[in-house]
Amino acid sequence: MSQRFYITKNLDTLEFEAANEWGYPRHKHNFFEFTYILKGSGQHLLNESIIDYKKGDLFFLTPKDEHEFVVDAPTTFGVIQFTEQLFLEKANFTSSTHWRKNLDTVIFYANNIPKSIVANDVDRIQLFYLYELIKNEIESPMTYSRDVLLNLFNALLMLVSRNLKSSLIKKEKSYNSEKEKIDSMLTYIRQNVLDKELIKIKSIAETFYMSPNYVSVFIKKHAGVSIQQYVLKTKIEMAGRLLKQTNLNISEIADKTGFLDSSHFNKIFKKYTGDNPSAFR
Known part of the structure; x- marks a missing residue:
């Protein structure tokens, strides 16, 4: 250990x-x-x-x-x-x-x-x-x-x-394994999670030289969740850390993590964690 x-x-x-x-x-x-x-x-x-x-x-x-x-x-x-x-x-x-x-x-x-x-x-x-x-x-x-x-x-x-x-600029790359490729794709999504254009299926497909039709299938197969679910999971994890480790209010955290408003944020956060943001904090 x-x-x-x-x-x-x-x-x-x-x-x-x-x-x-x-x-x-x-x-x-x-x-x-x-x-x-x-x-x-x-x-x-x-x-x-x-x-x-x-x-x-x-x-x-x-x-x-x-x-x-x-x-x-x-x-x-x-x-x-x-x-x-x-x-x-x-x-x-x-x-x-x-x-x-x-x-x-x-x-x-x-x-x-x-x-x-x-x-x-x-x-x-x-x-x-x-x-x-x-x-x-x-x-x-x-x-x-x-x-x-x-x-x-x-x-x-x-x-x-x-x-x-x-390092994520579009360029052809060979991967030693499918695990390495999915890790790179998930990293790309995490790093661009607040940019709606860059995490569209078309942008992901162009970045990783894949067919747009296959991107969703590949991510679902190897990550166990859809792209949309992974994006929400990433935002919720980020929000959870901000709730625990900062004094930002709920509205500020909702804005920082890309939700429409605090009401939408509260609803999604509770759905994924079982607690509303205030109780989680």
């Missing part, structure tokens, strides 16, 4: 060098984590997958993930750890509703794959520069440090979101 690690701050950084061993057992977190590879090489073991890592890679880990690193060449790790509460505090600094909703889906339903999340080299430079800025601001706080940190963190999440989204 893996260990679970905890943090008391809602944003913190950690940097260390591993000469031969990572120094931690296989574990999970109660927080989110960006792990930067500042130098070195080895393997990243995330859930059931293994992939080589090298200098310039960046990994995104959620509380659902279990992982460890196996060091081949001496490696310097840079880590940014943060909680959902910080993410929601940051959201107040983002004026674009479209971006807020996109970031919500990225954070609450991350693409849990072991590969580096950096999709292009220009963003790689900026992502690593932001790590240094955030680390320096935490280590040497000055006037308005909290505001500076929130804005730096906001920029970091924007770039992360762009890189995660770009």
Whole structure:
């Protein structure tokens, strides 16, 4: 059984060098984590997958993930750890509703794959520069440090979101198994659950090079639910976490998770969970 690690701050950084061993057992977190590879090489073991890592890679880990690193060449790790509460505090600094909703889906339903999340080299430079800025601001706080940190963190999440989204750009891909393909399709739906156009059957079919008539059959066969049911399940899970972990009111959560209004949200939430939102909270 893996260990679970905890943090008391809602944003913190950690940097260390591993000469031969990572120094931690296989574990999970109660927080989110960006792990930067500042130098070195080895393997990243995330859930059931293994992939080589090298200098310039960046990994995104959620509380659902279990992982460890196996060091081949001496490696310097840079880590940014943060909680959902910080993410929601940051959201107040983002004026674009479209971006807020996109970031919500990225954070609450991350693409849990072991590969580096950096999709292009220009963003790689900026992502690593932001790590240094955030680390320096935490280590040497000055006037308005909290505001500076929130804005730096906001920029970091924007770039992360762009890189995660770009990995879903339409391109032909071969899958090693049907499980890998359905996992990718469900990840796509989760990450785009608040964009009605992108989760239409036609868009899913074009993205994964499938016949529109077969998309629904494939998802039903391998996920055990229809696309519509999976979309609602995803929204309800997101709403449940917001109810438990934030002070947002019912109307705000209904809007954030894409329901028509609080009445519609109450009805659907109770149907899926057996409780109305207030009782669930």
